[in-house]
Each structure stands twice: as structure tokens, then as C-alpha cells.
Amino acid sequence: xxxxxxxxAADIAKAVAGGRLSALxxxxxxxxxxxxxxxxxxxxxxxxxxxARAKARAIDADIAAGKTVGPLAxxxxxxxxxxxxxxxxxxxxxxxxxxxxxxxxxxxxxxxMEAAGAVLVGALNMGEYAYDFTxxxxxxxxxxxxxxxxxxxxxxxxxxxxxxxxxxxxxALGSDTNGSIRVPSSFCGIFGLKPTYGRxxxxxxxxxxxxxxxxxxxxxxxxxxALAYDAMQGPDADDAACTTRGLEPTVPLLANxxxxxxxxxxxxxxxxxxxxxxxxxxxxxxxxxxxxxVVEVPEAARARAxxxxxxxxEGASLxxxxxxxxxxxxxxxxxxxxxxxxxxxxxxxxxxxxxxxWYRAQLAEIFKTVDVLIAPATPCTAPKLxxxxxxxxxxxxxxxxxxxxxxxxxxxxGLPVVAVPVPLEPLPIGVQIIAAPWxxxxxxxxxxxxEKMGVVSAPSPRGF
Amino acid sequence: MAEPLDDYIDxxxxxxxxxxxxxxxxxxxxxxxxxxxxxxxxxxxALPDETEPAPIFTV
Numbered sequence: 001x002x003x004x005x006x007x008x009a010a011d012i013a014k015a016v017a018g019g020r021l022s023a024l025x026x027x028x029x030x031x032x033x034x035x036x037x038x039x040x041x042x043x044x045x046x047x048x049x050x051x052a053r054a055k056a057r058a059i060d061a062d063i064a065a066g067k068t069v070g071p072l073a074x075x076x077x078x079x080x081x082x083x084x085x086x087x088x089x090x091x092x093x094x095x096x097x098x099x100x101x102x103x104x105x106x107x108x109x110x111x112x113m114e115a116a117g118a119v120l121v122g123a124l125n126m127g128e129y130a131y132d133f134t135x136x137x138x139x140x141x142x143x144x145x146x147x148x149x150x151x152x153x154x155x156x157x158x159x160x161x162x163x164x165x166x167x168x169x170x171x172a173l174g175s176d177t178n179g180s181i182r183v184p185s186s187f188c189g190i191f192g193l194k195p196t197y198g199r200x201x202x203x204x205x206x207x208x209x210x211x212x213x214x215x216x217x218x219x220x221x222x223x224x225x226a227l228a229y230d231a232m233q234g235p236d237a238d239d240a241a242c243t244t245r246g247l248e249p250t251v252p253l254l255a256n257x258x259x260x261x262x263x264x265x266x267x268x269x270x271x272x273x274x275x276x277x278x279x280x281x282x283x284x285x286x287x288x289x290x291x292x293x294v295v296e297v298p299e300a301a302r303a304r305a306x307x308x309x310x311x312x313x314e315g316a317s318l319x320x321x322x323x324x325x326x327x328x329x330x331x332x333x334x335x336x337x338x339x340x341x342x343x344x345x346x347x348x349x350x351x352x353x354x355x356x357x358w359y360r361a362q363l364a365e366i367f368k369t370v371d372v373l374i375a376p377a378t379p380c381t382a383p384k385l386x387x388x389x390x391x392x393x394x395x396x397x398x399x400x401x402x403x404x405x406x407x408x409x410x411x412x413x414g415l416p417v418v419a420v421p422v423p424l425e426p427l428p429i430g431v432q433i434i435a436a437p438w439x440x441x442x443x444x445x446x447x448x449x450x451e452k453m454g455v456v457s458a459p460s461p462r463g464f
Numbered sequence: 465m466a467e468p469l470d471d472y473i474d475x476x477x478x479x480x481x482x483x484x485x486x487x488x489x490x491x492x493x494x495x496x497x498x499x500x501x502x503x504x505x506x507x508x509x510a511l512p513d514e515t516e517p518a519p520i521f522t523v
Contacts, residue, residue: 211518302509305502312499324482336488340495343476348503353517355506360518401498413518 003029006460009075009170009224013117016059016074023059023074027052027119030076033168034121040464043143043153043162045081046088046123052076055119071227071251073117077171080157081123082130083107083215084204092206093126093156095139095329096322107204108239109173109215109232116231121169124159128331130175130208131315131338132156133183133403134385138331142385146188146461147427151382154184154403157218161188164218166461171228172218175202177209178307179377179407181216185419186430187382190458191225191447192218196243196437197414200229203238209314210241211353212307212411220458222448225418226250229440250441254448261442263291266375266434269300270406273392277429278376281422285374285431288455289446295366295373303359303409306352312341313349360413367436372446376406377419377430410434418443420456428459469493 001021003012015021031049038044059073079085082092084103091097110120125143127135135158136142143158145151146166153162157174161184164172174181176194185192193216200215207213217228230249236242265271265286271279286292316323316338323342327335366373379402380390389396410417415437419430433450435443450456473493477484484492 299509302505305505308502309499309506312495320480320482327483327485327488332488332491336491337495339482339484339488339492340499342480342482343473343492343496344499344503348500348507350517351509351511352503352506354511354515355509357516357518358509358511 005033005167006220007170008221009072009219009227012075012170013071013073016063017069019063021074023056023119024053026074027056027076027121030121030169037166037168037464040149041144041146041162041166042141043125043159043166043168044078044122045091045125045140045159048085048120048122052119052121055114059117070115070117072113072231075118075171076121076169077113077118077173078122078124078163078169079110079120079172080126080160080174082126082175082206083110083123083173085110085120085123088123090206093128093130093137096326097206103204105204108201108236112232113228118171124163124172126159127156128334129319130156130177130180131334133179133400135161135184136385145382145463147459147463148382149463150384152187152385154187154382156180157184160184160218161190164188164190164220165458166464167220170220170224173215174218175205176214176216176411177212178311178411179404181218182377182407182417182419182430182432183403185218185421186377189421189423189428190218190220191222191421192216192419193225193229193440194411194417195229195440196416198241198243199440200232201236201239201242203236207318209311211310211314214411222444222451223251223254226254226444245438248441250444253441254445256445258289258446258449261371261446262369263289263372263374263446264293264295264370265291266297266373267294268296269409270297270375273379273402273405274376275380275392277381277424278379281424281429281431282374282376284422284455285420285450288450288453291374295370297366297409298362299359300409302355303412304405306355307408307412309344309348309352312337313344316341356412363413363415371435371442373434375432375434377432378403379405381427381429406432416440416443418447420447420450421458422455423457423459467493469496
């Protein structure tokens, strides 16, 4: 048996476990796709060929010896290059970090994926230090959109979006501070899960904004997304924010009905500053789910403002010494944002954190009568690479500042979200399926139902 | 002509030992203006004195 480019992780793992496909063949097929297409997509910064082959051979040896293998046996995956990969410097999209010593140990989530049988094939391009919504990178060049390579992949996990959207690998991992999983998912037409803050360990990944940093998976199907998520759950003393909750597997719950769920559309702020494509996508999802109730999320614009203030100041604090020592080695746009962040008066940051608690209480009230909120993932489909402004209702707006306006008020209080791809023509666009804290199972269940109804799907790449 | 924020930028630059080249100043100022505008939006929102910050958000 051979693999096809869009073969799901679930099918690869089944075939490998059943002896119909070797892990090595699945791995070689992914490596060949990367070699063939990544000169165009530019999604990978490192391809870990020998490591991948060694891991795949070990899985095949286990199977030959009659040992039980994990639920992701032989599934190739790749990680945003802010995850520690043993033997590589963790560049986090930067020039500066390339001078770091190679990581001695893999990030916790890589260890958990590999414990489940997955095979790491490389590290992925990203916006510098994750302070980005475009997927562009001045040092490595932009990762490109697999549906139109003249367009953005979305950031900052742009390589993750591009690699999965381009069907180079079935699963990738990324990070989401203000939208960096949900934005590339939207632009590249794939599924992405930003779990509840604290759910998945961030140990041995390069941070950005400790208050908001999340890690999570991308995939081309909901089952694959859930398989990866389930494999990565669990407490980890190496991440101070990681929950001590036990495993809460979601795969067994995916097919449960959604008819008992109270699903509402996020109104007000979330219906403003959107292009017709985003309105169409939310409308299709809402109609399929029978959702007609509109819920106003109070003070969402202020939540976005507070998220912005906390991000720029915590980011500045993280990089302060690098800004002093090596300012000319930063992407100038990132450097200038971070320097400005270092100059924001401290009381504004404290007030932003206090506002966060108030806002969290408002959302907790909403989730007493609602199980799921639906909102756009991005206001538009993927803009052109380098595009500075877009025109919305006759008003010129800056692209970079507006891409994440609908994701920031959600990650601000750590709510779990599945970004689902609505395959519009000519480009896909994502919708956020937002659940109450720790209810990833509900968001995944709704995403699965939408997938079964044919309303959401990852379109085949056709840009290269 | 100096912009209104320039004195502030110079003072913080000195206080933090964070040098800023002249060529970067317009972009730093523009970014700071955005941060302060958004910060004001947060500042305007009245909160009780007892409100706790949420530096680590868990539920």
C-alpha cells in the first residue's frame, strides 16, 4: 500500500498498525512531498530526514515484533520552529536565536506525539518571535498559501498552515497567542485547535506572551485534530500554567449528537469589520447548526485592546535584553513594535490584566445559557503577500492590525476554539467554534458534525 | 519639529538603557501611539478597587 497526499493521519495509523503500510513508507512519502513542493511553499525551515527515518524504522520494528503501537503510528508531523527539537537551535522565526546552542531535549508535545507513534519530519517557518499575523518572515522568506502562492499563509504559525494546507504532512503543531493557530487555519483552509489556556504543556517551546501563549494542533480533518490533541493532553510540571486535570479524551465523543447543544452567533463586535466572505462563512455554519440566537459579547473591543497592551508589553519584557544588544538583527517591524511596547506605562498593563478578570466573568455568564459561540476566524480570506491595506466598506484599513481582531478577544481569556474551514471559492475562510473553558470536546464535536454535513472541509491544495 | 511623544520616548529610552536610532523613531512613535490609544480604552473602563488581575488564567 502507498499513501496519497491527502491521506488522513487516522488512515495512515490504521494502515501502519495493520501491517498494510510501513511507517517508513509513510515517512518517505511525506519527505518526498516536502522535497517536491516546499521550494514553492517555503513552509519548512528544517527537515529532520535521518531522525524521521530512524523513528519510522523503530515503529516498523515494534510492529514486526508484535508490540502494540500508538494511535498515531507512522503519522508524519512537523512543528513550528519555536518548539525545541533536540539537536536544532530553537530559532522562533528569528535570526538572533539561530546562535543558541542546539536544544538538548524535545518539547513536551513532541515527546507526546512521538510516544503515540507519530514521526517528526521537521520544523516550520513562522513570523519572527510569533509577533505576526501574516506568515511573512524577513529572514526565511514568507511561507505561502497553498491555494494561491501569491497570498499570505497567515501568522504567526504560517508554516504550519502552509504545510498542512498543502498536504505535505497531515498534522502540524503551532502556537496561538492572539490568533496564530486560528488565522493560518482560516487562510490555508484547514482545521486548527487552540485549546483552553493551560490545557497543553508549553514546556520547551519559545514563549511570546506568557499570559496568552497556547500550543495546539492543525489537521485536515476533525478526527486527526482530536487524535493529536488527545495524544498531547496531560499535566506537566515543566509548564507552570499547565493544568493538573487528568486526560479528557475527545475522540470517543466526536460522533455524539449536537442537537442538545445551545449554539449562538456572536453578535455586535464580531459582526463588524468583516468582508462578505466572512459573513457568508458564519452564515453557512450557523444555518447548518440551526443557530439563530445572537449573543452580544460585552466589551469585546476593549478586550481586544487589553490583549494588545498585554501582548506588546510582555513581549517587550521578554526581548528587552535582545533589543539592547542586537536591535539590528530583528525584523525592523517587530523591533519597533517591541521597543514601543517597552514604553507603555505599567498602570495600563495592570488595568488590562484586571479588565481581563472582569471580562472573563462576563463570558462565564454567557456560557451558563450557551454551549457554543460562532464567530469569524478572520475578517477576510488570505490577503496578497506584502499587502498593506484593504478596503472595507469604502474605508482603507491596515491589514496587519486587523487580521486578528476576532481572535484576540477569545484567546484573551483562554477559551477553547476549533477553527473550521469553509471551502468558499476562490479561497477558503475559517469560522471559530468557541466553547466554555475545558470543553474542547464540545467544540470538536460541533466541528465534526459540520464536517459530516459537508459544510466545512479542507480543500485540496491547488496553488502549486 | 519634535512630536509630542518624543520627549517621553527619549526619557524612557534613557531609563531603560534602550537605545533608539533616529531612523526607527517614527515607527516606534506610531506604534506607541497605537498602544497608548488602546491603553486609554482600557483605562476608561471603571473597575472596582478590589478587582484582581488575572496574570495566570485558569478556570
